[in-house]
Amino acid sequence: MGSLEEQIAHSAPGLSHVVRVGLGERSYEIHIGEGLIDRLGEEARPLLGKAPAAVVTAEPLAISLGERALAGLRAADVEARMFAVPDGESAKTLETVSRILDFLVEHRLPRQSVLFAVGGGVIGDMVGFAAAIYLRGIDYVQVPTTLLAMVDSSVGGKTAVNHSKGKNLIGAFHQPRLVAADLTALASLPRREYRAGLAEIIKHGVIRDAELFETLEERIEPLAAREARLLGPIIRRNCEIKAAVVESDEREAGPRAILNFGHTIGHAVESLASGSGMLHGEAISIGMVGAGRIAVAMSLWAPQECERLRALLERAGLPTRMPPLATEAVLARMGHDKKIVGRTLRFVLPEAIGRVVLRDDVPADLLANAIEELKG
Ligand SMILES: NC(=O)c1ccc[n+]([C@@H]2O[C@H](COP(=O)([O-])OP(=O)(O)OC[C@H]3O[C@@H](n4cnc5c(N)ncnc54)[C@H](O)[C@@H]3O)[C@@H](O)[C@H]2O)c1
Numbered sequence: 008m009g010s011l012e013e014q015i016a017h018s019a020p021g022l023s024h025v026v027r028v029g030l031g032e033r034s035y036e037i038h039i040g041e042g043l044i045d046r047l048g049e050e051a052r053p054l055l056g057k058a059p060a061a062v063v064t065a066e067p068l069a070i071s072l073g074e075r076a077l078a079g080l081r082a083a084d085v086e087a088r089m090f091a092v093p094d095g096e097s098a099k100t101l102e103t104v105s106r107i108l109d110f111l112v113e114h115r116l117p118r119q120s121v122l123f124a125v126g127g128g129v130i131g132d133m134v135g136f137a138a139a140i141y142l143r144g145i146d147y148v149q150v151p152t153t154l155l156a157m158v159d160s161s162v163g164g165k166t167a168v169n170h171s172k173g174k175n176l177i178g179a180f181h182q183p184r185l186v187a188a189d190l191t192a193l194a195s196l197p198r199r200e201y202r203a204g205l206a207e208i209i210k211h212g213v214i215r216d217a218e219l220f221e222t223l224e225e226r227i228e229p230l231a232a233r234e235a236r237l238l239g240p241i242i243r244r245n246c247e248i249k250a251a252v253v254e255s256d257e258r259e260a261g262p263r264a265i266l267n268f269g270h271t272i273g274h275a276v277e278s279l280a281s282g283s284g285m286l287h288g289e290a291i292s293i294g295m296v297g298a299g300r301i302a303v304a305m306s307l308w309a310p311q312e313c314e315r316l317r318a319l320l321e322r323a324g325l326p327t328r329m330p331p332l333a334t335e336a337v338l339a340r341m342g343h344d345k346k347i348v349g350r351t352l353r354f355v356l357p358e359a360i361g362r363v364v365l366r367d368d369v370p371a372d373l374l375a376n377a378i379e380e381l382k383g
């Protein structure tokens with residue numbers, strides 16, 4: 008326990024962390040440590056009966072992380088098979104979920120089977136959705152292998168696929184039974200993907216935790232370089248923040264929406280620019296600057312704090328300017344975002360580092376200005 012800096016000071020390689028997500032009978036643990044994939048069967052032992060398990064992963068990860076997960080299950084005498092689906096956001100579709108379901112049906116996996124989602128947020132979201140609807144719902148375990156998935160998408164039970172009209176429009180709430188984040192997986196993650204995960208970490212600082220934000224300001228370069236003793240404590244703190252927000256509002260009736268800071272503009276930019284290969288975390292970085300500027304323009308937030316946010320994102324190697332997209336197109340795309348309440352757009356706006364408010368009264372001209380400014 009203690010402050011984040013104390014935890015970093017006492018951090019040692021091989022140390023494991025456990026964070027509990029308290030949701031009554033849907034409660035579960037997040038395990039963070041080294042080598043968890045290789046002992047996955049042991050980690051998940053309490054969930055596993057005699058039924059076979061299935062590992063679902065992305066094609067490029069199958070021979071590395073997928074095989075390690077299979078071996079980790081078989082070492083604990085769990086009968087397990089693997090299914091690999093095409094990689095990336097463009098494959099986050101109902102069609103891919105349908106293929107996962109075909110695999111489960113073909114192999115007659117019973118209701119007691121457990122699915123293991125080994126991969127980034129795309130795999131986690133799709134496998135979670137498949138688990139939510141196969142036989143009206145079976146258990147699944149998140150085995151996040153990207154930084155973004157470890158600190159954000161694997162926790163909280165939101166599962167989804169994309170629709171051509173917008174991101175994550177089709178999905179369900181279905182909590183995992185366990186999250187096993189193996190820090191050794193991060194070693195092979197491409198640098199750009201790793202940095203995209205830093206965006207959600209910075210987001211958590213802004214919405215809930217000034218101490219985290221200050222530690223990031225202090226240590227963003229070594230964190231970007233994946234310094235081992237920082238990873239455990241930082242990922243743990245992020246899981247604690249996400250868990251606390253989810254516990255307060257599991258199905259996003261209200262307060263959980265603060266996790267969408269940067270996502271109202273970010274999702275629109277992401278879906279318009281994904282053809283050019285923009286990553287989720289990169290789009291969210293741009294969206295956070297946009298939301299920050301709106302907060303400043305509405306006199307909710309001090310301009311110097313917005314500048315601190317922009318400077319930290321840039322030091323993390325993240326973009327803070329939009330690619331050349333028409334402002335009209337971004338506004339139109341936001342209209343399809345499902346976070347609209349009634350016909351108004353909802354924004355998460357900072358009042359201070361560590362505190363945000365939800366507002367659905369952002370004037371249209373001010374929003375258009377903020378998007379225009381993001382191009383500059
Ligand atoms: N459910 C939620 O609450 C939630 C929250 C945030 C984001 N998301 C979703 O998460 C998705 C983004 O997730 P992401 O950033 O993890 O992207 P991703 O799942 O596409 O993974 C990024 C890339 O890294 C590869 N990869 C994964 N682990 C690797 C490893 N250890 N070594 C080498 N390569 C590896 C993947 O195969 C992929 O090519 C988006 O679809 C977003 O909507 C969901």
Ligand SMILES: [Zn+2]
Pocket residue numbers: 159207270287291
């Ligand atoms: Zn996000």
